[in-house]
Amino acid sequence: MNLSRRGLLATGGALAAGAAGSAGAANGVGEADSVGVAKARSGRRVRTGFEQLADDGYAPLSGERIGVVTNPTGVTRDVRHIVDVMHADERVNLVAVFGPEHGFRGTAQAGGSEGRYDDPATGLPVYDTYLKRGRPLADIFTGAGVDTVVFDIQDVGARFYTYIWTLYDCMEAAELAGKRFVVLDRPNPVTGRAACGPVLDREFATFVGREPIAQAHGMTAAELALLFNAEFLTRPVELATVPMAGWRRSAFYDETGLPWVPPSPNMPTPDTALVYAGTCLFEGTNLSEGRGTTRPFELLGAEGVDRRWAEAANRLGLPGVHFREAYFTPVFSKFQGTTVGGVQLHVHDREAYDPVRTGVALLVTAKRVWSGFAWRPDHWIDKLTGSTTVRTLIDAGADHDEVAAAWQEKLSEFRRVRRRHLRYRRR
Numbered sequence: 536m537n538l539s540r541r542g543l544l545a546t547g548g549a550l551a552a553g554a555a556g557s558a559g560a561a562n563g564v565g566e567a568d569s570v571g572v573a574k575a576r577s578g579r580r581v582r583t584g585f586e587q588l589a590d591d592g593y594a595p596l597s598g599e600r601i602g603v604v605t606n607p608t609g610v611t612r613d614v615r616h617i618v619d620v621m622h623a624d625e626r627v628n629l630v631a632v633f634g635p636e637h638g639f640r641g642t643a644q645a646g647g648s649e650g651r652y653d654d655p656a657t658g659l660p661v662y663d664t665y666l667k668r669g670r671p672l673a674d675i676f677t678g679a680g681v682d683t684v685v686f687d688i689q690d691v692g693a694r695f696y697t698y699i700w701t702l703y704d705c706m707e708a709a710e711l712a713g714k715r716f717v718v719l720d721r722p723n724p725v726t727g728r729a730a731c732g733p734v735l736d737r738e739f740a741t742f743v744g745r746e747p748i749a750q751a752h753g754m755t756a757a758e759l760a761l762l763f764n765a766e767f768l769t770r771p772v773e774l775a776t777v778p779m780a781g782w783r784r785s786a787f788y789d790e791t792g793l794p795w796v797p798p799s800p801n802m803p804t805p806d807t808a809l810v811y812a813g814t815c816l817f818e819g820t821n822l823s824e825g826r827g828t829t830r831p832f833e834l835l836g837a838e839g840v841d842r843r844w845a846e847a848a849n850r851l852g853l854p855g856v857h858f859r860e861a862y863f864t865p866v867f868s869k870f871q872g873t874t875v876g877g878v879q880l881h882v883h884d885r886e887a888y889d890p891v892r893t894g895v896a897l898l899v900t901a902k903r904v905w906s907g908f909a910w911r912p913d914h915w916i917d918k919l920t921g922s923t924t925v926r927t928l929i930d931a932g933a934d935h936d937e938v939a940a941a942w943q944e945k946l947s948e949f950r951r952v953r954r955r956h957l958r959y960r961r962r
Contacts, residue, residue, distance in 0.1 A: 580792035584719030584757065584777035585609070585617050585687055593626045595717060595775060602631035602681035604664065604705050606698075607641040608689035608721075608796045617687055617719075622657045631679035632661045635688065635701040637799050644800055645826075664701060666742065672708035684709045686756065687719040689798045693812040694735065694750050695743035695919050698798065702756060703745055703763050710772035718776045720757035724788035724795075724808045725890075727753045727959065732812065732891030733942035734949045735921030743918055749949050750891050750920065751812040754957070755779075762956040776958075784961040787885060801831040810880050813894025816925075819916025821909045822901060823875060827865030834863050835897065836877020838870060840905050845878045847900040851935070855888030857881045895925060896935035 588595065601621070603609070609617045618639075621627040632639050638649030639661050648665035662675050676684060684705060688698045702718070709716045732750030740746070746767045752759065757776035764771045788795060788805040797803050802811070807830075814832040817824035825834035841860075848858040861879040865871050878897070882888050902908040910916050916926050928938045 580612075581722060581782045581786070582780040583612075583721050583793065584779055585611065587780060588719060588777050589620070593621075593624070595777070596627055596683060596685070598628075599682040599715075600628050600630045600680055602633055602676065602679050602684050603629065604633040604635065604684060604686045604688065604701065606635055606637060606639055606688050606798070608798050609687040610794065610796055612793060614794050614796065618654070618659070619656060622659060629659065631681055632657075632659050633664045633675070633679075633684070633705070634661055636665045636697050638663075641797075641800075664705065668704035668708060670708075670711060672704060673711035676708060676712040676714050681714060683715040683717055685717045685719060686760075687721070688756065689721050689796065690723065690756050690759075691798060691802060691808040691811055692723045692725045692751055692753065693815065694732075694748055694752060694921070695815060696798075696811070697742055699752075699756065699759055700742050700745050702760060703767070706760065706763060706772045706774070707768055710768070710770050715773045715775070716760075718757045718760045718774070720755050720776060720779050722779065722782050722786065722788060722791050722793070723753065723755050724805050725751070725812070726787055727755060727758075727784035727957070728961065729753050730946065730950050730953055731889055732946070733920050733922065733925060734945040739918055739921050741918050744921055747921075747945070747949065748953075749946055752953070753784075754953065755782075755959070758956050758958055761958070762953065765956065766952060778958060782959055784957075784959055801826055803829070803831070806882070807832050809882055809885060809888070810890055810893075813890035813892070814880065814897070816894045816898060816916060816919055819911050819914075819919050819926075820898070820901070821869075821907070821911065822877070823863075823865055823869040825863070825865075826868035827871060828863050830863075830879065833880050834861055834877065835880075835901075836861065836863065836870075836875040837905065837907065838873055838875050839907050840876040840901070842876075843904040844876075844901055847904050848878060848897060851896055851900070853889075853893050853896055855882055855884035855886070856893055857883060892935060892939050895929075895938050898925075899929055899933075899935050899938070902929060 603618055618632055621629045634649050637643045643649055648663045650663050652661050654661050686702055690698055706716050730749035730753040734749050735744040735747045764774050795805055811832050817835050822837040825831040828834050845858040845860040858878045862876050864874045917923050924941050925938055
């Protein structure tokens, strides 16, 4: 059965291997500059790290037993999963898959995973990495019999999106287990132009932020891996990165020519990712962050909120965004089955838009216009922002500019560190 399945999948794998290559692809990390910014409308395209790896005949994985950390976003441009493609290719000895939050095939909601099982499509053993780290995760890598761990997951550019900390934890565990680690790069969907927002204090380290990086980090997964290895891991792992070709830091996801696969159930579109680094802060309040709607993180609200919130937010004149008075009924999560009032964000100039400053401005105005505003009792907002500063300043009556001023010194320090690990040009 495995041979016939492998043979069937190989037909599609051969088609992928024959896809058109890039003249600049062979130049390595950060040297694919002749490709230019990929735009679907011009026919120029970004090529992912996996495409570069496949074009190279999987040479960096030759002779090794491979395990892949991935989820539904690990796809080719014709949306076949890389695990299916690699399993079908005799040049790759793929022996295991490792699933993060939401699972390898994506069957679990937020805060869930798929557990240990054998993948029906390939027969490969799938191991659960969610909330595992250190020696227990190292033992999973050892027990799976892998020599090299490969990471390929689409990130969304925000510190509290857990996949980058799965990357961190897997790098740490791979070093403990004596395994090599390879990161296949994908675009930051909201560009890699700049880092913005508060930087985490280590005192507040959790799975939504292990190390002091900015709330919107402006890096790719491979760049983060390089930063983690050089700056944060006590013992660096043997690390290799496979870069993209044709990506520029100024490119938004819809300029890459790549298909969008929701990285998690509440990240349905690149528009969601655009606002997420700011509006996810509403997870730390008693307002709905739009889970249970078709526009999570773009719709925000609570029972009793009315037009005054949108009016107050629009008066601020924040760059790149308008706010519409909105009413919605979540089908799950906060206010399930209840019609609530609030705002919908409409980003009209995404290059001018600052998601973190906007998110803070919405917290400030919500607290001022709605008497029912409250932080979550566990002060989850401090874990999301990385310290007590945002919460305490807002409670003291500070406006959004005063709150943003408080994080500038640490942000400048992070930007200096970040710059050492960037591998793509801006334009």
